Amino acid sequence: MAHLTGPPQLLTTTMGKAIRWAQQQSMWPATFGLACCAIEMMATGTAHNDLARFGMEVFRASPRQADLMVVAGRVSQKMAPVLRQVYDQMADPKWVISMGACASTGGMFNNYALVQGVDQIVPVDVYVPGCPPGPQSLMHGILTLQDKLVSGELSR
């Protein structure tokens, strides 16, 4: 039985698990930088913090090629229709991370100009608190999203 030595040649799993695993490991974010948080999002993607460790570094310029929208910053009333349009253009399955206090709740700017929470426009999966959240916080948010995906809490 020589063929049984070495690594196993066969793996049994369910289809759903395999798909979720694949989705988790190749989630491509859209570059949707709005304000201060966008700078931290860029810092997360670059040399020092290196988001590539989690298979997320492929920031896509086109929403058509992206799975994940990181709403990084405050969403103004003027930007809200644009944001919704970008979200609609993304291919299913898609996820949204609301990064920072402004995107999540309006933050300290409770006034006429800002949408008080991006969840009024698009469904949000993970909220990352902070003003702005540091790169570690954003990574934690992304890992939380991956965990939720793999555990089946989010299935699309």
Place this chain on the structure above:
Amino acid sequence: MAKTTTTDIWISGTEAPEPADWMVAGTDEGAQEMVRHETEERDREQRGSRVMDDWVVDDTIDDDERMIVNMGPQHPSTHGVLRLNIELEGEIVRRVKPIIGYLHTGMEKTAETLTFLQGGTNVTRMDYLAPLHNELCYSLAVEKLLGVEIPPRAQAIRVLLTELNRVSSHLVATATNGMDIGALSMMMYGFRERELILEFFEKTTGLRMNHNFIRPGGVAADLPDGWREDVDQIIVRITAALGDYEDLLKENPIWKGRTRGVGIITAEECLAYGITGPTLRATGMDWDLRKTQPYSGIEAYDFEVVTGSRGDVYDRYRVRIGEITQSLRIVEQVMHSMPKGDYKTGDRKVSPPPRQRINESMEALIHHFKIYTEGFQVPVGETYQAIEGPRGELGCYLVSDGSGTPQRMHTRAPSFSNLAALPIMMADSLVADTVACIASLDPVMGDVDR
């Protein structure tokens, strides 16, 4: 149709086939015929050995051939949510209209609801690449109305932090400029070195960005223990990294090809359109508010104003690199000459009693409570205070009606005025240079829209 032969491909270097056989099979007219009637000059144009500037001389094409392309607000190279309506004629940009407001946050309205002490949290989020400059400008305006004196140590801390902030802001500007033109390594390098400064800011102020550290009356806290070693490390490592950048870009033929002579603006245009900062200095004007209208004791330090000569993208990049060096020079001088003393004013109207007094005295506790809940009253008046931000003249127009909140707080945002340069730079240039122009202007949309 001419007869076909077996020899329909001729490999150069081999023996040529009979001309009539393969040439005529390609086209009835014969490819050689077209060249024969051409002049030698036109021939050179076709081969590319003679370049003709056809996009500046020829303006006779019909309006129907113009096309309006919308760039943004969601575009990776617009540095935020800038939207441009670009009128194209083929590859040539004829007109540009910036459309802004996609990040309008209503900060000037919010400022009217916050006390003067809370105002720092608001202004620091305007230009998020230079938060400390915003705080400094606002604090200086409030202090001008109040008429309080700032102790020398607080002023030195302010200079130290703002100059470090200028370095980090210019690093991002250079990094994104590189990224937009295709030099992705520059992006990685710029952000790597910026982390050094951000770590120092986090240690000092508690936050990487949006610090609210420079406040009316001084700064929020003293510098942390061991700050000299940190600053020394920053100077050493960024100076070394600047050498890398010079190797990477300064004489890089691709970089120079993409930036030299691109996005030119003259000094006269800058003055007419109110354009300040590195964009103005790249045209050769040595106008720097740190020299001409110094603030916060910055006149005590030795530095030079970096200028360019041509006013193109390359010169703006050179000015920024030069300003990083000069800012590090200032930082080094501040590090060696940091005066001892208090880090905030002793004026009890503005700053609360020391911690020790609060523990002992009920009145001191009430005093502290009132300053942080009601805020302090600022005498009636209006003032304008300008400082040299990383993008140009950063101003704060402040009106007080004598209460604890401003009647009007307006920020003169350098990015906002500098946007007026885009139509000048990009008119009659190639569409491929659009992104280089935007990046060299370094607009921060939070600053533009506020």
Place this chain on the structure above:
Amino acid sequence: MPEHSADPAPSGDQLLDSILQSVPSAETVRSLGDEVVRVSASDLIGLVEEARNGGFEMCVDITVADYLGIRTDHRFEVVINLLSLQHNRRLRLLVPVGEDDPEVPSLVGIYPGANLMEREAYDMFGIRFAGHPDLTRILMPDDWVGHPLRRDFEVGSVPVQFKASPQVS
């Protein structure tokens, strides 16, 4: 609110005198060390042209302050900050504007950079700049109603909702 600290400007300033010569109605004050000239809207263009010829090359900023409930006659004040690089001086012009017909002449013909700033002032305060080539909203959406930075425009804050908090019946 009482008037701003209005010390008379020191006389003998040649540059300022020559600029103000043609506009006798302009009133010069010093506000915390800044040189401030209060001028009526009808005399504005003449004064700004004089200032431009006198060496104030740059129009740094145009904004508006709203004195609702403080001043009875002229509610708004258009604030124009000029900068002279050759003389290293600043000059601030204050133009009082009434609420009923808030209109001042546009400076775009003298300083082209005033274009964006005047659009912002129009968008935020509803001040009309006569002669402006494209006086449209700049920061707010085109269909927005009202001018947000006026003092009588509500801040527009919404009460904070806590979604996960238990409902109190």
